[in-house]
Amino acid sequence: MTVTDTVATATGRILDAPALWPAQAHTPTVIGRQLVIERGEGAYVHTTDGRRLFDGTAGLWHANVGHAHRDLARVAHEQMLRLETYHQFARYSNDRALALGERLAAISPIERPKVLLNSGGSDAIDLACKLARRHWQREGRPEKTIILSREFSYHGLHAYGTSIAGLDFNREGYGTDSLVPETSRVPQHDLDALEARIAELGAHRIAAFVTEPVQGTGGVHPPHDGYFERLQRICREHDILLVIDEVITGFGRTGTMFAAERYGIEPDLLTFAKGVTSGYAPLGGVLAAPRIWEPFFVDSPETPIFRWGATYSGHATAAAVALEHLDILERDGLLPRVAELEQVLARELAGLAERRPEVVDVRVAGLLGGISLAEHLVAERVTDALVELGFISRPLRGNTLQISPPFIIDDAELVSFVAAIEHAITEEGSR
Known part of the structure; x- marks a missing residue:
């Protein structure tokens, strides 16, 4: 008897279900009701x-x-007939990714940013957390590795997003409290508790604080008055990078292009996805402030490399869709x-x-x-x-x-x- 047979005998029959495994689901309660x-x-x-x-x-x-927007479908079709995509590793890039980078930099709440493109919000969070740690390693402060986040936060389901999630159920079942060990969470709106946690862990060990401007999956919680003003002061005083997760809020959801504008936030790194294409193509990315990117752009043989990128980073069709989508937001x-x-x-x-x-x-x-x-x-x-x-x-x-x-x-x-x-x-x- 296999382990599956034993489980089925003990708890009930194995459900007859489609081959596709439903996401974020207690399968017995959704199979047959999808x-x-x-x-x-x-x-x-x-x-x-x-x-x-x-x-x-x-x-x-x-x-x-909205769904089935003809202009976005047309642009995707035309781009695929011209060039579906080409990677952006080393000497190579593609014209649509370059154009989107310039467009995003022009509307960014971060002055003079560099734009790192990938395939979605979970990708973007993973990239931002790695870049935060890489920043401090390059600065000669290798002990700064801990990523702080907030209770009830959601930052996707890649390894880093799972690790910093403030929703405990997203971290359960993997044999440890955090897939990436150097993480810690603080109460949702309590900045006194944040300062206490910094004192407990030591600011010299903390790389970044990651937060949504408006917590989404955690229950739609806007910031309390003065929260971000004081948070930014705390991060500056303790030399902690501020990473703003705008995967949900970016590109107009709060009435400004980015929620950072609405709430007066000046992040070191900003993640985005979803609204950059309205979901018409998988695309996400990170906006990085000059203090982060400039050391990697120095004209010198000693300049370090930040190892990032995947096959679909800067996907040409996704970038073309994003460019058209930004036009639609403005035009309409x-x-x-x-x-x-x-x-x-x-x-x-x-x-x-x-x-x-x-x-x-x-x-x-x-x-x-x-x-x-x-x-x-x-x-x-x-x-x-x-x-x-x-x-x-x-x-x-x-x-x-x-x-x-x-x-x-x-x-x-x-x-x-x-x-x-x-x-x-x-x-x-x-x-």
Whole structure:
């Protein structure tokens, strides 16, 4: 009898399921219930069983210009017929990656940055953490290796993202508290606790502090007033690099191109992904400040090398899509539109909280919203009920409902989404 047979005998039969392993899932509770998306149009997606659903999460926070945008499809098609991609190792590069680098540098909240391109947010976090450590090694301070992060944070699921995650369940089951040992987490909003942790570990051992401007998967938590002002002061005083994870917030989600602009943050490294292409091509990367990149660009035989890059770093088709996507954001005035929609969302959620005692808290930052529910309700059940009403939300940490629809929606659609949430909450509360 195999180990699998033993487990099946002890706990139940092995489920008959598709070959594709579902991500982030307790498989017994999703097999047979999966919604298979076959096409999209604007802010809506269609399933193989005939449902038309309002995409209230923009996929995984990324479909900012909506689904099936013809201009992005056209640009990808044209680029693939011209050059699908070419790597950027050593002497080689490609024209689209170079053009995107210049475009990103021009809109970056970091002055005179260098741009490192890869395939997504998890890649970007891995790269930023490695670059932070490489920086201190090059500076002759090899003891600075620890990466700090915040409770309830999410930074992807590569080795570094798993290691610095403030969501404990993402780090469990690997035989150690952290895949990369030199990591530590601090309370969500408590900067006194951060200073205490720095004193405990020793600032001379800490390479960087990584944080989202608005915590996303952790429950949509904007920063408290003054948080980033003091955080930056602490990082400067203790010579700790500040890494801002804008994988969710970058490219307009908070009403400015980057949330760093909204909250007055001056990072040493900034990671991005998702919204750079609205998910139309896998692309992410890091913006690096001059203090980080300049030593690697000195014209000298002694200049060190930072070993980074993968096959798809600077992928030409992804870069072409990103360039067109940035044009669309500007041409269609979508960042000012997010600022307008924020006011609608804030108004509707405030009303919801006033009317429904089951709503414990609501939080809004741009077109990002979180609704925390009372303990007697289960967010998963509310999101299931929303599907039956024709709307997609997602349960987040803290019994929270996610709101992050595409930027292209109208006011009425956003009002209807919140109304559907209220209906679902009311129905579940009466069970």
